[in-house]
Amino acid sequence: METYYNLNTIPEFNHSVVTIGTFDGLHRGHQEIVKKVTTLGQVLDSKAVLITFDPHPRHVLDHGTKLPMLM
Numbered sequence: 692m693e694t695y696y697n698l699n700t701i702p703e704f705n706h707s708v709v710t711i712g713t714f715d716g717l718h719r720g721h722q723e724i725v726k727k728v729t730t731l732g733q734v735l736d737s738k739a740v741l742i743t744f745d746p747h748p749r750h751v752l753d754h755g756t757k758l759p760m761l762m
Contacts, residue, residue, distance in 0.1 A: 696745075706737035714743040 695701045708731045714721050725741060732739030 704738045704740070706735065707740045708732045708735060708737050709740045709742065711742040713747055713749075714741065715747060 708728050710724055710728045712721075712724070717725070728741065729739040731737075
C-alpha cells in the first residue's frame with residue numbers, strides 16, 4: 692500500500708480501478724468496497740486506488756465541527 696498526500700506526487704498509472712469517497716472508518720460497507728476494488732484490480736491486472744479526503748469535507752464545510760468516527 693502506498694499513501695500520497697499531494698496530487699502532484701501520485702505516479703501515473705496505465706490501468707487502474709478507482710473508488711472515491713469519504714471513508715470515515717472502515718466499517719463493513721467500506722470494507723466491501725475496498726475488497727471489490729482490490730479484487731477487480733487483481734482480475735484486470737490494474738492498480739487498485741482509493742481516494743479519500745483529509746480533513747473530512749464536513750469538517751471543512753462546517754468550520755471545525757467534530758465528527759464521530761464510524762467503526
